[in-house]
Amino acid sequence: MRFSKMHGAGNDFVVLDLRDGRAPPDAAQCARIADRHLGVGCDQLLTVEAPRSEGAVASYRIWNSDGSAARQCGNGARCIAAWLLRDGAAPANGGFAIDSPAGRHEVARDAQGGFVIDMGAPGFLPEAVPLRGWHVAQDEYTLDIDGIAVRFGAVSMGNPHAVIEAADVATAPVAELGPAMQASLAFPESVNVGFAEVVSRDRIRLRVFERGVGETLACGSGACAAVASLARRGRIDAEREIAVELPGGTLRIRIDRTDGRIRMGGPTAFVFEGSILS
Numbered sequence: 001m002r003f004s005k006m007h008g009a010g011n012d013f014v015v016l017d018l019r020d021g022r023a024p025p026d027a028a029q030c031a032r033i034a035d036r037h038l039g040v041g042c043d044q045l046l047t048v049e050a051p052r053s054e055g056a057v058a059s060y061r062i063w064n065s066d067g068s069a070a071r072q073c074g075n076g077a078r079c080i081a082a083w084l085l086r087d088g089a090a091p092a093n094g095g096f097a098i099d100s101p102a103g104r105h106e107v108a109r110d111a112q113g114g115f116v117i118d119m120g121a122p123g124f125l126p127e128a129v130p131l132r133g134w135h136v137a138q139d140e141y142t143l144d145i146d147g148i149a150v151r152f153g154a155v156s157m158g159n160p161h162a163v164i165e166a167a168d169v170a171t172a173p174v175a176e177l178g179p180a181m182q183a184s185l186a187f188p189e190s191v192n193v194g195f196a197e198v199v200s201r202d203r204i205r206l207r208v209f210e211r212g213v214g215e216t217l218a219c220g221s222g223a224c225a226a227v228a229s230l231a232r233r234g235r236i237d238a239e240r241e242i243a244v245e246l247p248g249g250t251l252r253i254r255i256d257r258t259d260g261r262i263r264m265g266g267p268t269a270f271v272f273e274g275s276i277l278s
């Protein structure tokens, strides 16, 4: 089976073209393809499929490296857009739509030739995240994790995110607190855990311990969730474009003040093409 290897700010993907209607790999096959020793290696596997909404160019689905399905992947959305453009299926100047499991996304181009994805409006209701133990949306929640009171924001971008503010992301306990938060009964579907350092009113540094993967070099939906949560808490200026510096690169996030939808721009790269033999 032929594939494209791509990344968006270092968050890497194996892309399969299943527009002919072939069934996607099952969870075990996805995990094997994603394995960095036994397979091709990636954070997520993305499948390009027939569109689901009127006028969309294509739809895509997302599987984490542990084989679990995800409903949203911001860096993946940009890579799918670039893949469709190279395939000749989408116009070079943007202005087309793609369907993720979380909904329809309009795609535009920015001045640098990057892709800007409409990621939709963040969901703050606990039931939307989902987050158990609360019924009313709060700017910040507190959980006792192994005797430590952890303060976090909770946001859905079509997938669940917890956003923890850190004084310095370089020393944040990502590898310890990430899994501990994911194991909490407060998150019945687990959670992507972001550690965000506010550098200025329009710049943050972010590291994300992703559900189904672990720490990645970048997380697009995580960048959107961090901006949404920190803006709600008044820690950054929601009127401005926010630069989100992740270990693998910088994403540019803007909240549309008219409809609350979040738009995310950033790089994409084709790394190699290949065939999966086993």
Ligand SMILES: N[C@H](CCC[C@H](N)C(=O)O)C(=O)O
Pocket (backbone or CB within 6 Å): 011, 044, 064, 069, 070, 071, 072, 073, 074, 075, 076, 159, 160, 192, 210, 211, 212, 213, 216, 218, 219, 220, 221, 222
């Ligand atoms: N890396 C992706 C997020 C994948 C989300 C997945 N880890 C999950 O929700 O289970 C991004 O750029 O948004």
